[in-house]
Each structure stands twice: as structure tokens, then as C-alpha cells.
Amino acid sequence: MFDKLILSHNLGTTGDKAVVYDEKGHIISSWLSLYRVIYNEGNEVEQDPNDWWRAVCESTRKVMRGINEKSIAVVTFSGQMMGCLCLDKAGDPIGNAIIWADMRSAKESLQLSSQIDEKLFFHITGHKMSASYTLSKLIWIMNHRPDQFAKTSKIVQAKDYIVYRLTGSIVTDYSDASGTNLFNLTKREWSRTLTSIIGISPKLLPEAIPSTEIAGHVTLEASIATGLLPGTPVVIGAGDGICAAIGGGCTTDEDAYLYYGSSAWIGMTKKSPYWEPAMRTFNWAFIQPDQISPCGTMQAAGSSLDWMKDELAREEVNQAEIQRTNPQHLIEMLVSQSPPGANGLLFLPYLMGERSPYWNPQARGALLGLKKNTRRADVFRACYEGVALNLKIIWEAFKPINKANQLVVIGGQANSDINKHIIADTFGIPVVSHNHLKDSKNFGAAIIGGMGIGMYEDAHVVKTLLHYERIIQPVAEHVEFYNRLLPLYEDVYQDLVGYYQKLEQFTNPTEVPHA
């Protein structure tokens, strides 16, 4: 008799993390295998799908050391979303995958917006039209790589490709499908309106199935590559946005979570889509047909703080090396020395443009309100607060559907107490984190995998498997302060919008059109 273990992969942007869990959700072992991100001129960001596969093979072998392969009851996936990978008839990749961060198709996205009403589009797909998504990337390929497009037989997401390599079947799940800008959210099928507008056959898109469904079983060939037993069931899993929701224990109408990693998002789980009037937020399909995960994602959250550490806090980084401590610790000691409001300093965290709440790729970051008596501590605190205030705008956008009385914070930044305090104070809500902060996506995928093989009855099981930590309460006086600060924070972005536009024209003068 073997243990029933779950092998859960999270195919992220920088690497594949494999985690083996037991039935109680305990981590038995984990391994991270890194791969390349290929940045090219013109906001092009690509990855080689063969790198993904190599990383999955490596991490699987590494994570399985000392574990009997017969004890793996299921393999399951969380994956980066919104990419575009073209496969030919033989199922081989045609070129690299264009990943979510790639913004080359800004023009295509703009062009598309003249072809369909944006409200209608929002109601079909649950999302705004944007160069971030698969659709606009695909149009770019049709326009610029017609040969590649002519050979294309299927368009898939990262985890779908890996599942295909493991099982030989090409499918996707509802959640990843809902991140393509091509999927009809409420009907749970590819949108005929959209495929006909851009003129592609719906056959190019893989069948979308519930995230908990078994896509197939490990083939002999895949077994040799990975060391898994042939015939091991593979559950398709979900996009990382959805896996994080489950990993965050967000399974009911009363839940809300904040994923705070490089990017950050606020998500909920609801019975129906949230048609936010200003379209600041969007909707993922949840793992099964009757649930939706409304979500708002900002681009540079933890990345803003990492950028600040690398460029502005060299002294702390050097000091940390000498003291053999974490630079974040030294930075946060300073952050706590500056009062709420950072002595009048505001940081706009638009270091990668912005998705929610503004959907403006031209937006840039700013540090505003410098005075002669502005100190280093103020600069650092402003960065922390700037990210939190931007998230607060997204939080406010959810107000009509928000029933949460506490917020679960997960992701790498959930380690930081000061960050959780600032979130609690800006949002005005108790904040809590749990024991699966750093593996929340893997953990969510594991629940999905366990459901797929009947190990768990439903996603609510997650609440019994998580161990919640101490609740951080908001400080009333700070909440009141941040409420007053928020309009100022929103106003300064509005004041800069026109300027960002002019700057864009200055730095990227429009090409002279050909006669």
C-alpha cells in the first residue's frame, strides 16, 4: 500500500516549481527548475517551450528523489496565463511562445478595438481587450508571421503544452481559456463572434474542459523523460490566477484574497461575473462551470519593491551582506520609521505601465512630493504605500460585490509584516496569511488535482488544510488617514495621464506612414 501523493507543478515566468503533497496538504518535497525569459526590442517577451519541458522533466526527477513513483496518485498543473504558443499538426511548437508580459501587439489591440464595441467584448470574454492577452498576440502573428500562422494547428497555453507532452492530448481548461480574450465566459465555449471577426477557425483552439478533469495519462515516452509511471493520471489544472485563489482559501462568496508577488492581484469567487462599470477589473472562469473569479491585477507590485531595493537601497543591500541578514529586513526597519503618508511623499508604481485599474501601458512610475526634509525612510515607505494604495483602488472597484470581512494575503510579499500592516491600514480590513504562502499556486493546483481523482470532494477542503496565522488588525486612525490620502493619490495619476501620452510620442515618435 502506497501513500497517495499529489505532484503539483507551477509553470511560472522564471521557472517550474514542483511540489509533492500528501493528502493532508503537507509538503513532502519541492524543487524549482529555472528557465530563460527572452527579451527582445519592441517589448517582445518570449520563452522556449522546450525549456519548459526540460524544466518539468528535471524538477520532476529532482522532487521525486526518495519518493516511490507508485505513490504519485495524480500530476497536476498551475500555469502562467495569457500567452500564445502555436503548435503544428505534429504538435511541435512553431517558434517560441509569446508570453503574458509581451506587449508587441499594442497596435493589433488598438485595431481590434475599432472592430468591436468594448462593452460587448467585455461581456463576452469577461476581460478588457488588451495586448496582454492571447488574442492580440495571435493577430500579431497572423499579420507579421503569416507562414508560421499557416502551419498552426493549435494555439495553447504553457501548462496545456506540458500536459500534451505528458499525455498526448491537447486540451485546455476553463480558466486558462478565459485568459485568451477569445472565450465566451458565461457559455464556457470559444466565442464564435470573436473567431469570426478575426477570421480564424475555432478548430485552432483546444477543447476547454473543467480544470479538475483528467486530461490523460502519462505516456511511455513521457515516463522515460520524467521518471513518472506510465498511466499516472494527469489532471489539466488551471491558470495560476485561479490556483492562487484556491491556494488562498478563496472558495466562497464571502472570501477575498490578495496575491502579492512580483505582480499582485485581488480576487474573489462568485456565482456570476462582475461587470465592473468602468471595466477596471475582469473575470476568470473558475475551475467548474458554475463559478467565476472576478480579479484585478496590477503589474509591478513586488517588482516595484525589488526595483527599489536594487536601485535605491544599495546601502542596505551592502549592509545586509556584512550583517548576513536580508536587505528587506533593513529596508523595512526604515519603512517603519516613517509615518503613514511618508511625510507627504507618494509613489506611483506604474513601472511596467498598468493593467488594473487603469489599463494604460503608457503609464510610468513616479515619486512625488519631495521636500528638503524628505528622508530615505520616507522614500522607502512611499514605495510600500504606493503599491498598497494602487491595490486599494482595485479593492474599491470590487465594493458592490465584496462580502469579505478579512483578506487573505499570499505570495512572496506576504512574508513582510510591515506590508501586511500597510495593506490592513489602507484597505481597512483585517489581514491574515497562512502556511502555504510561497507555494500557494502549487497548493491550489494540488487541490484541483486531488478533486480530479476523487481524493477531495470539493475546493472548500482547502480551508481545513490551511493553517492560518495571526490576524493583523487595521489601526482605525491609519485607516482614516489613508482614506483621506487616496483621492490625492488618484488625482495625481489623472493629472499625469496627458503627460504620459505626450512623453510616449516624444520617446517613440510615430513612424512616418508609407504613401
Place this chain on the structure above:
Amino acid sequence: MKRYILAHDLGTSGNKATLFDETGALVTSRVTPYQMHVFNTNWAEQDPEIWWKAVCSSSQEVLATIDPSNVSAVAFSGQMMACLPVDRDGKPLHNALLYCDQRSTEQEQHFIEKLGFDRIYSITGHRPSSSYSLTKLLWIKEHRPAVYEKTFKVLQAKDYMNYLLTGEYATDYNDASGTNAFDLSTLDWSNEILEAMGIPRDLFPRAYPSSTVIGHVQRKASAMTGIPEGTPVIVGAGDGGCASLGAGSVSFGKPYLYMGSSSWVSIASKKPLSGPEKIGFTWAHPVAGLYQPCATMQTAGGSLSWFAQTYLGNSDGKTLDGINDQARTAERGSHGLFFLPYLLGERSPWWSTKAKGAFVGLDLSTTFADHCRAVLEGIAMNQKLNITEMLSMTEDRQVMFIGGGALNQYLRQIMADVLGCEIAIPRFLTEATSMGAALLGGVGSGLYEDFSMIEAMNPIKQLVKPNQENVGYYEDLTQRFAQLYRSLEPWFRQ
């Protein structure tokens, strides 16, 4: 026989006495420091007695190094825009209210209501403001009626020293043009303003060209200062005016840039500034017949040392060099990053006490080196906005760069590129005000033939040519810089 000019630079933090010889060479100098009395947040005063004591002791100290009978003349450069009421016997009735004293904002409002902002600017060459002498006098009239009633004359700092030396009440055009009560076109006190505000015009001393001999050192003053009785006293000028002379701006054109903690740009012109935006203001030039347009920014070197202190934990010379080394590695335009150097609000070009500093245009690829370069470019672009109207008055495209900021080698090149002008670095960077006073003393007493003597006193040591391919680039970038400020202006006002 050796002849000397005794030049005094009567500032807000101390008095500096300097001897120059007949060839214009700086012989020796002494500083006697004193304090400014700041209270009630924005009130700032000095007891004129401490000025006089400092003048006496510093005079004695420098004169001890030479034969005092060889002194040809005494001349002052003085802090400007003050208000010192004295009685019929020349006794101060109140501490002097200094340029930075902001207590008279209500009087400023009243002044503007009476005459109108534009009218005041066109008469005096300056924006109506509580920084100047007039509203300070109005405050005394309202709040210290007993003082006002006994007031016989209202003086500037150096004018009081001249009075103590000679027994004469006098001022010069340049200092008078910093009172908000002086008519630039007639070079006399403005009847229109004084009548409207109910101030008798004989409260102000007669104004003379800055190189005028207004009297001679009297016996009592001689005993206290060590300056021989009968030594000619030249009226001198305000420190802003003297700095112009020291920077070689002694004839038409000749723009220059001063940069210390604050910074200004200035020129010698034939008419006052008249641009509708009122970016700058105009003094009467210490060289009679010329005007001295000027535009001043609050934190230039101050921005740089703040940046060094805040981002690197230190603002010593080595750290500033390090900032330059970093900035050199960044591309022009700092990768789209702009720095607004408004850490203390701003005077020229925006005249906003609400303005704040900012870094705008960050993205994930923005480096610390970009920050360093953006700070230097931000300071330079602000001065580009300030100097533009002045440059339209002349063909001169060589800008003299003085003040401690001019020591910064890399900043010289940035300034050249951003201003689109050749930058000239003179031998002495921080002696301009004393030199200006000495020049007035020398020309006024006949020891120096004319104002061109400054070329011998403070010769140009280095010329920095603009990199032509950067000039057009920075013209455009400066427009973005201005747009950025305008975009943020409504926010600053909140």
C-alpha cells in the same frame, strides 16, 4: 605705492571684509559671523548693532595687515530687501526685518488689491511680495505704530553701515530696486506706489548710481573701524548686483549663472523683463544705465546635496563626485526619467510655494545612474526655462558660471548642453560679491579706470563648449519638463 580698496560683503550669516589692491588682486579677507533671529515660524530679524560690530572687527583685522592710510575707498555689497527703521538721530527703532521674513503677507494682499499685480510688476520690475521692504514697512506701520511714528528713514543693511561711516543717508539704484517701492523707469521712488500706500516719500533715502562717493569716513567711525578719517565711502550695491559685477556682467549682454544652494541666472540689459509670464524680475544694474534681469530658483545645489544625503547617506565632495560618475554612465534624457527640483517650492519660473520635488517616468529598467543624471538635468532645465527670455535680449551665447556649483566639472557640461551656450569658468567662483563691491569702490574712487577691470580681477580660466548634437535634444526635453510641471500643478495646489 600700494593702494587698496576695502570691500565689505554684509550678508545674513556674517560680514566679510576683503582687501583688493590697485591691480585688482585679492590681498586678504576676514569673515565675522553672526546669527539670524528666526521665530514665529517665518519671522526673521537681525539687530543692526551686530552688523556694525562685525564691520568694525573685520575692518580692523584686515587693515592690520597693511598700512591703512593706503586705503583708497570703502564700498559695500549688502543683503537686500530688508526694512530697518531709524529715528531722526539715526538710531534703529526696531530690529531689521530681513528678506526672508514673511510676516507681511496680509500687507502684500492689500498692496496687490490697491495697485494690481501687473501694475506693480511694471513699475518696480518685481512681483509684489512680502519678501520686499515695502510690505514690511506697512506691517510696522500697522502693528508697531509707535515705531512707525518715530521713523525718519527706512534703510537697507549696507545703507545703515554707510550712514554710520559717513553720517549720510543714501542708497543706490540697485538696492532701491529691491524694495517694491522704486520706479525702474525713472530710477526714483515711485510716487504712485507710495501715495497709494500712504507712505511719505522722504522716509526713503535718496538713491544714487552704485559707484557714487556719498561721503567720507568720520572721526568716530574711524576710531571704531580703523579706517582712516576722510576715506571716501562709495554707496555700493546689493549683493545680487555686486555678484553680477563679480561675474563679469558689467556691460550689455554677458549672461551668467550663479549656483550655490540656490541658483540664479542674470544678464545686463537695456530694458527690464516684460514677458507676460513674469518668470523673472529686474533690478537696476549697478552699472548706471543698465538693468539687471534675474531669475532665481530655490534649490539647485540644494537639490544635489539633498539627493546625495537621502539616496547615498552623505553629501560630501566624494559622494557628489560619485553621483557625477554614475550620471556619466546614463544616457542623455536619463531614460525618460525627469526630476523636478522643487524641494522648497519654486520661485522662477513658476512662483509656487506649493510646488514639490518629484521623480517621474520610472520603469523597471530605470537605474540609480538615471536618477543621478536626472537630478543634474532637472536643475539645468529649470535654469534653461529661466534664462530663455534673457537670451532673447542679446546675441551673447557665453554664460559665466560662478558659485560653489561651478566647481562641479560634469555639471558644467550638462549646463552647456542644456542652456545651449558656452560655459565660462572664472578664476574665483565664490568671491563675486566682494569683487563687485571692490569694483564699485575702485571705479568710484578712480583707482580703477572702468568696470572692465573685472576681466583682470577675475579672468576666465576654462571654456566648456556645448555638445551641438545635444542642444536640440535638450530644447525638446525642456519642453517636456515644463509640461510635466504644468501637468502636476493642480496636484501641487492640493
